[in-house]
Amino acid sequence: MIEGLAAIYIFMLAAFTGNEVISKVPVILHTPLMSGSNFIHGIVIVGAMVTMGHADGPLELTIGFVAVFLAAGNAVGGYVVTERMLEMFKSSKEDK
Amino acid sequence: MLSDLLSYLIQGTYFAAAVLFIFGLKQMSSPKTARSGIIWAGVGMVMATLVTFLVPGLHNFGWMLVAIISSSALAWYSGKKVAMTDMPQMIALYNGMGGGAAAAIAALELVRLVTHDGFELSKEVQAMAVAGAFIGTVAFSGSLIAFAKLQGLIKKTLRFPGLQFANGLLFLITLAGGIYIATSGNSFDPQVLAGFFILALVFGVMMTLPIGGADMPVVISLYNAFTGLAVGFEGYVLGNPAMMIAGIVVGAAGSLLTQLMAKAMNRSISNVLFSNFGAAGSGEGMAVEGSMKAIEAQDAAIQMAYAEKVIIVPGYGMAVAQAQHKVWEMTELLQENGVTVKFAIHPVAGRMPGHMNVLLAEAGVPYDLIEDLDEINNEFATADVALVIGANDVVNPAARNDESSPIYGMPILNADMAKNVIVIKRGQGAGFSGIENHLFFLDNTRMLYGDGQKAVGELISTIKTL
Numbered sequence: 001m002i003e004g005l006a007a008i009y010i011f012m013l014a015a016f017t018g019n020e021v022i023s024k025v026p027v028i029l030h031t032p033l034m035s036g037s038n039f040i041h042g043i044v045i046v047g048a049m050v051t052m053g054h055a056d057g058p059l060e061l062t063i064g065f066v067a068v069f070l071a072a073g074n075a076v077g078g079y080v081v082t083e084r085m086l087e088m089f090k091s092s093k094e095d096k
Numbered sequence: 097m098l099s100d101l102l103s104y105l106i107q108g109t110y111f112a113a114a115v116l117f118i119f120g121l122k123q124m125s126s127p128k129t130a131r132s133g134i135i136w137a138g139v140g141m142v143m144a145t146l147v148t149f150l151v152p153g154l155h156n157f158g159w160m161l162v163a164i165i166s167s168s169a170l171a172w173y174s175g176k177k178v179a180m181t182d183m184p185q186m187i188a189l190y191n192g193m194g195g196g197a198a199a200a201i202a203a204l205e206l207v208r209l210v211t212h213d214g215f216e217l218s219k220e221v222q223a224m225a226v227a228g229a230f231i232g233t234v235a236f237s238g239s240l241i242a243f244a245k246l247q248g249l250i251k252k253t254l255r256f257p258g259l260q261f262a263n264g265l266l267f268l269i270t271l272a273g274g275i276y277i278a279t280s281g282n283s284f285d286p287q288v289l290a291g292f293f294i295l296a297l298v299f300g301v302m303m304t305l306p307i308g309g310a311d312m313p314v315v316i317s318l319y320n321a322f323t324g325l326a327v328g329f330e331g332y333v334l335g336n337p338a339m340m341i342a343g344i345v346v347g348a349a350g351s352l353l354t355q356l357m358a359k360a361m362n363r364s365i366s367n368v369l370f371s372n373f374g375a376a377g378s379g380e381g382m383a384v385e386g387s388m389k390a391i392e393a394q395d396a397a398i399q400m401a402y403a404e405k406v407i408i409v410p411g412y413g414m415a416v417a418q419a420q421h422k423v424w425e426m427t428e429l430l431q432e433n434g435v436t437v438k439f440a441i442h443p444v445a446g447r448m449p450g451h452m453n454v455l456l457a458e459a460g461v462p463y464d465l466i467e468d469l470d471e472i473n474n475e476f477a478t479a480d481v482a483l484v485i486g487a488n489d490v491v492n493p494a495a496r497n498d499e500s501s502p503i504y505g506m507p508i509l510n511a512d513m514a515k516n517v518i519v520i521k522r523g524q525g526a527g528f529s530g531i532e533n534h535l536f537f538l539d540n541t542r543m544l545y546g547d548g549q550k551a552v553g554e555l556i557s558t559i560k561t562l
Contacts, residue, residue, distance in 0.1 A: 029124070
């Protein structure tokens with residue numbers, strides 16, 4: 001388990017990283033980048049799996065099932081959509 | 097010994113996944129490397145998911161696989177099948193799912209406090225779980241409303257006097273419920289927990305319903321950041337550093353992206369969320385004088401074929417009609433006739449920043465013909481024809497000269513300054529934002545009514561006969 005203070009450090013550094021990574025982005029990439037970051041928070045699937053893996057009884061199992069189902073949709077859908085969008089950018093580059 | 101190794105493997109993989117996510121995001125912020133960025137991030141995701149099956153002490157694998165496989169198949173299919181034009185609402189939908197997943201994790205952890213005797217969470221963990229639950233739930237229901245609006249399932253924009261006050265009250269009640277749950281250990285009333293989630297759902301709905309269509313991209317981006325935060329918080333609850341890092345990175349990147357988008361529209365985020373866009377107070381704008389004058393496709397085609405310079409302003413209507421290929425065909429014909437043709441793209445044309453660039457790139461329009469707002473705005477005065485295809489609010493001169501208009505101050509493309517303006521439009525109604533467009537009533541504007549693809553097709557066949 002990560003102790004309180006270490007967690008705050010992680011949060012702070014991650015926030016700076018996120019800010020830094022996309023600070024200079026051309027307008028044209030706004031949509032793909034939003035889609036890409038949408039995919040990345042699909043990592044929630046890992047948490048959903050762990051939580052569902054500990055679930056007992058129908059109520060907990062149902063909530064866990066919903067969590068995993070939604071998370072998988074986020075990850076897979078986010079990937080497919082982003083990939084399709086970025087593929088298009090590639091072809092436009094080649095045309096040029 | 098073996099369990100130690102397993103633990104190293106799992107933690108090491110999560111660490112590698114976090115590194116790959118950040119690296120991928122960095123790659124995605126430049127057009128040259130964007131494509132490899134998503135693939136690296138994808139590798140990280142697959143690794144992290146697979147290694148999670150090895151986490152000791154888990155059960156329910158059967159149902160877990162059912163959930164993963166069925167949802168993945170649905171998302172894969174819908175993501176592959178959706179038209180490029182409908183991309184924005186799909187992002188909203190997938191984002192909402194992520195927020196819902198984070199909220200469901202929190203719900204399960206909190207339910208466990210009630211159903212399992214002796215199960216406890218430390219104070220700050222419980223507080224984080226509740227905070228993530230709230231943010232995730234709002235992102236969930238809010239994103240679903242954004243999806244429904246863009247998909248056309250909800251047409252009306254709900255506004256009534258005192259709405260902001262009601263929303264504020266709703267927020268405070270939900271917050272109070274959250275604080276009660278966060279501070280009462282495992283002795284809270286389960287009904288309050290249920291009520292808390294329901295209120296958070298309703299709050300997400302109420303917060304999104306009054307927001308107009310033109311602002312949707314900013315809102316989706318905001319909910320994207322919300323989901324990131326919720327995922328980060330639940331990562332803390334579960335002691336999972338990959339979730340913490342990825343979630344907070346997305347939360348921060350998403351917040352910045354939201355600001356950049358809002359700035360491109362010359363609005364602040366609070367203005368997007370809380371202004372009475374189009375409601376009483378900001379007024380309906382000045383009454384419009386004059387009338388809309390129609391034109392036949394033949395006349396419009398002749399006007400363009402004998403022009404020296406034509407500037408095309410595409411908007412969401414072009415995307416809906418899938419007219420981008422026809423538009424490029426017409427452009428090539430005009431170029432053969434010696435006409436200079438350029439495309440003027442407003443930063444928020446379509447439903448997403450960059451939406452039009454993607455569509456025109458798909459049709460094969462070379463980059464050097466596509467100009468941004470700053471580059472092209474002075475050129476309209478020298479253009480013989482400005483051809484507006486399915487764009488509306490982004491060419492409304494009211495934004496420049498009518499202080500009472502709700503969109504006053506938004507940067508627009510000065511299409512009205514061209515010698516002639518031809519507007520291809522489906523019907524006479526107002527735009528997505530519901531504001532009358534003064535451009536349509538100008539003396540030098542002619543309306544070519546019809547579906548974008550069909551109208552451009554008629555233009556093409558006329559130009560060919562000349």
